[in-house]
Amino acid sequence: MLWLPEGLTLHDALTQAFAARGARTGAFHLLGGTLAVAAYHVAVPHAGSQRAVEYGEANLIEGGARIVRATGSFGERVGGGPLLHIHASLSDAAGRGHGGHINPELCVVGAGGVRAILMLAVGFHQVADEETGFSLFFPNQGVPHHA
Numbered sequence: 001m002l003w004l005p006e007g008l009t010l011h012d013a014l015t016q017a018f019a020a021r022g023a024r025t026g027a028f029h030l031l032g033g034t035l036a037v038a039a040y041h042v043a044v045p046h047a048g049s050q051r052a053v054e055y056g057e058a059n060l061i062e063g064g065a066r067i068v069r070a071t072g073s074f075g076e077r078v079g080g081g082p083l084l085h086i087h088a089s090l091s092d093a094a095g096r097g098h099g100g101h102i103n104p105e106l107c108v109v110g111a112g113g114v115r116a117i118l119m120l121a122v123g124f125h126q127v128a129d130e131e132t133g134f135s136l137f138f139p140n141q142g143v144p145h146h147a
Contacts, residue, residue, distance in 0.1 A: 003113040004033070011104035014116070015082045018074055023120045030070035030088065033114030038065035038090055039106035040098060058103050064110055065090040070102060078128060 004013035018026055038061040070088030077083040086102040 001115070001117050004030075004109050004116050006036075006109050006111055006113050008109050009105055010035075010086065010102065010107040010109065010114075011082075011084055013109055013114070014072075014074060014084055014104065017116065017118060018082075018120070021118065021120055023074075023118070024082075025075045025122070026073075027119040027122050028072050028074065029117045030067050030072070030086075031115040031117065032069075033067050033112060034064060034110030035061075035067065035090070035107050035114070036064045036110035037106060037108040038092075038098075039103040040088065040090065040100040041103060042100040055101060058106060059098070059100070060106075061090065061092050061098055063093045065092050065098065067114060068097075072102075 002017060004010070004017065008016070014028065018024070039058040040061075041055040041058055043055055068089040068091055070086055072084055072086035074082065074084055084104045086104055087100065088102045089097060089099040090102075091097055
């Protein structure tokens with residue numbers, strides 16, 4: 001359990017947290033805290049797509065948001081490099097609920113940080129999935145046990 005530091009994107013904060021513990025893959029929960037910049041996507045049907053749904057444009061929450069709860073996977077992209085996939089429930093300044101696929105590159109950790117639990121002995125890697133047309137996370141059998 002740790003606090004992700006204020007001012008970093010969720011992508012950078014989580015990638016650095018896993019790297020500091022020697023992990024290239026894992027899973028995590030975000031248990032609260034604020035996002036100074038909050039952006040999420042929802043999956044919607046798209047007539048021109050061969051897939052059942054597409055993620056729409058980013059929904060920005062004016063003034064940031066509070067994390068109610070979030071769960072995510074950390075692994076490797078098809079072409080290499082880190083990839084985060086996060087789904088969350090958020091609350092805006094007026095208490096209205098928001099949620100969907102969090103954009104970790106756009107979201108910025110707010111004042112006081114974000115509380116996180118990292119699970120290090122699980123692993124995922126991204127694989128192109130022919131059925132859905134998306135690149136999805138699949139379990140990685142070769143994950144070493146981390147201290």
